[in-house]
Amino acid sequence: MSKDKQKLLKSILGRSESFLKDDLERSSDQIQEQLFDARVLVIGAAGSIGSAFVRELTRYSFKALHLLDISENNLVEVVRDLRAGAYQLPKDFKTFSIDFGSTEMQALLASHAYEYVLNFSALKHVRAERDPFTLMRLLQVNVLSNNDLLDWLSDMTSLRRVFSVSSDKSVRPANLMGASKALMERVFLHRADVLGFTSARFANVAFSDGSLLQSFENRLAKKQPLSAPSDVRRYFITEQEAGQLCLLACFTGENREIFFPKFDPERDMKTFAEIARLFLQASGYEPIEFNEEQQALAFMRSRSEGDRRWACNFSTSDTSGEKLYEEFNDPEEPVELERFKNVGIVLSPKYHSDESVIDAVRLIRAARASGTWGKEELLKYVQTAVPELEHREADKNLDQKM
Incomplete structure (x- = not known):
């Protein structure tokens, strides 16, 4: 990570080192003990969180x-980064450019044995529910392919643990993306007696692929206004912290446990508008706020090259499926808050029945x-196993906004 990006993250997040540093150091021996002589498969290894996990591993x-x-x-770039960065790699190091829900994946698992299988592959955007076709792909990737994965792993006698990353949006979901992650958790919980399972729910990963913060960087590069909801509040972590949380969950967690970052809502949760202001100020610009997209666009068209002002369009959320705040556990889920300094653990994730899954x-x-x-048909099917889904349908989706 460049010094400029480190400075930017410190300005936005208010910390210069990982908030998981102490927990990771205390758990290092336990992680190494679990990994001794182990074979590890990382699915979705070229994504922001998957690659961050690999670097920590x-x-x-x-x-x-x-x-x-x-x-x-992207997988080639991960390999180049690992080799050029002098990371410690085992002698048996391989990469596979295949879809994890495919026939090729099934054949791979039939011919290889692993102690740990971790899945970071997912569709993560709320905007995926804008049409029934993209929505079905979201359910295919987040739910059906994971169910197939467990079928293929069921005869792997060497397997000690399977991990699949979840989301804060799985908790009391307000959209089908979040509900798909809740259903994903329950697909794994359904098999947990046979295939030991852990997961992690975490906050927005700052500057990860497809994130709003990454879009802020792109808007600056393209001299375009920043746009963000003014009433949506989120926690933020770095890619490294996301990888570290998954490391702790997989190699120190007990079966069925779901790890999450322990944050203070008053101190650590920020609106996207606040983050946009901090981002611009840290980048050397003064945010100029507009309530209308066209006003922000007009300002940027007339702005001179040396002007240190930058247009922002902030507005209240008015699109389908947007949840206004972030939470990591349902009030009905028992949690453990003492095992780690900055990590909480859902001990018994919400689960209705095997039949519903x-x-x-x-x-x-x-x-x-x-x-x-x-x-509507798919919404009803998901609610079979995730009845707490409270979907709010609006007449606008995120693709219709700047």
Whole structure:
């Protein structure tokens, strides 16, 4: 990470080192003990969080590391980064450019044995529910492919733990993206008696691929206004912290536990508008705020090159599925807050029944196989296993806003 990015993160997050540093140091021996002589498969290894996890993992010694991602180019870049960065890699190091829900994946698992399988592959945008076709792909990746993965792993006798990353949006979900992650958790919980499972729910990952903060960087580079909701409050962590949280969850957690960052809502939760102001100020600009997109665009068109003012369009949230605040556990879920300094643990994640999970997966799969489905139909199927989903349908989606 460049010094400029470190400075920017410190200005926005208010910290210059990982908030998980102490917890990670205290857990280092336990993590190394779990990894001794282990073979590890990381799915979605070329994404922001998957690659950050891999970099953290290479601090330890183990037998084999295999990385898998559908993006061939990004996976190549991960390998170049690891080799050029002098990270410690085991002798058995391989990469596979395949889709984790594919026939090729099934064949890979039939011919390889692993002690740990971690999945970071997911669709993560609320805007995925803007149409029924993208929504079905979200359910295919986040739910059906994970269910298939567990089918393929069921005969792997060497397996000690399977991990799949979740989201704060899975808690009392307000959108189908969050509900898909809640259903994902329950797909794994359904098999946890046979395949030991842990997960992590975490905050917005600052400057990760596709994040709003990454879009702020892109807007500056393209001399375009910044746009953000003024009433949506979120916690923020770095890519490194996300990788570290997943490391702790996978190698120190007990079966069925879900890890989350322990934050103070009053101190640590910020609106996207606040983050945008901090980002511009740290980048050397003065935010000039507008209530209308066209006003912000007009300002940027007339702005001179040396002007240190930058247009922002802040408005209240008026799109489908937007949750105004962030939470990491349902009030009905028991949590452990003493095991770690800055990590909380959901001890018994919300789960309704095996039958509800089986039915939801079956109904979604049948709809996909039929070749025709609607959004309301898929909403009903997801609610079979996630009845707490409270979806708010608006007449506007995120693609209709700047």
